[in-house]
Amino acid sequence: MYDHLFFDADGTLFDFEAAEKWALTRVFTELGFPTDEELIHSYSSINNGVWLEFEQGNITMKELKVERFRRFFALHQVEGNPAQTAERYMEMLSQSYHLYPDALSVLDILQEQHIPMSLITNGISQVQRGRIAATRTAHYFNAIVISEEIGIQKPHPDYFTRALELARQSGNPTERPLIIGDSPSSDIRGGLNSGIDTCWINRFGMNPDPTTPATYEITNLHGLVELLQNLN
Numbered sequence: 001m002y003d004h005l006f007f008d009a010d011g012t013l014f015d016f017e018a019a020e021k022w023a024l025t026r027v028f029t030e031l032g033f034p035t036d037e038e039l040i041h042s043y044s045s046i047n048n049g050v051w052l053e054f055e056q057g058n059i060t061m062k063e064l065k066v067e068r069f070r071r072f073f074a075l076h077q078v079e080g081n082p083a084q085t086a087e088r089y090m091e092m093l094s095q096s097y098h099l100y101p102d103a104l105s106v107l108d109i110l111q112e113q114h115i116p117m118s119l120i121t122n123g124i125s126q127v128q129r130g131r132i133a134a135t136r137t138a139h140y141f142n143a144i145v146i147s148e149e150i151g152i153q154k155p156h157p158d159y160f161t162r163a164l165e166l167a168r169q170s171g172n173p174t175e176r177p178l179i180i181g182d183s184p185s186s187d188i189r190g191g192l193n194s195g196i197d198t199c200w201i202n203r204f205g206m207n208p209d210p211t212t213p214a215t216y217e218i219t220n221l222h223g224l225v226e227l228l229q230n231l232n
Contacts, residue, residue: 008181019096142170142222155190
């Protein structure tokens with residue numbers, strides 16, 4: 001039986017796609033941009049690429065915050081200040097409250113079963129702390145490990161070493177942890193790099209990556225509850 005669950009945030013508990021659309025719509029409206037699906041999808045694709053560069057260590061967090069808007073403005077030939085837009089976007093995103101429908105019910109079940117849980121995220125501190133407050137989810141977690149705060153990002157093994165240290169400081173066991181996440185490149189790869197079992201939440205029917213095999217695969221968080229029950 002696993003004695004500590006390490007949950008990724010975006011794509012696992014937090015519905016980042018909904019939060020991103022919510023925040024972008026407000027920022028684009030302020031700037032006088034159209035807020036159609038095509039523009040939002042364009043920004044999202046650029047953002048995903050920049051985050052992958054960050055995970056690979058090719059760009060810093062400080063650069064990431066602005067670079068995604070610089071590329072977006074250049075692609076669409078928009079006159080604007082990428083740094084100011086980035087700051088306003090982070091303000092909006094930090095107020096977002098979007099969780100997946102199964103998140104709170106599953107967190108409640110696991111908490112009632114006295115299973116220690118921690119949150120692990122490559123997100124921006126300002127944004128993630130705000131969203132945790134907006135969703136009132138902080139009380140579920142023994143540790144909240146944000147890459148910008150510790151200076152290391154997933155999938156680097158040192159990130160998970162630090163996450164384990166912070167979780168243990170809460171006084172809960174972490175001898176057999178399990179990582180639950182949606183990203184093969186950060187969560188599952190991080191588990192493989194660190195010798196920690198992983199549970200891939202594949203909400204959208206993605207094809208598995210043979211180079212990053214997860215220990216388990218589920219399609220929603222209720223599948224995690226069933227998995228843990230079967231392992232008892």
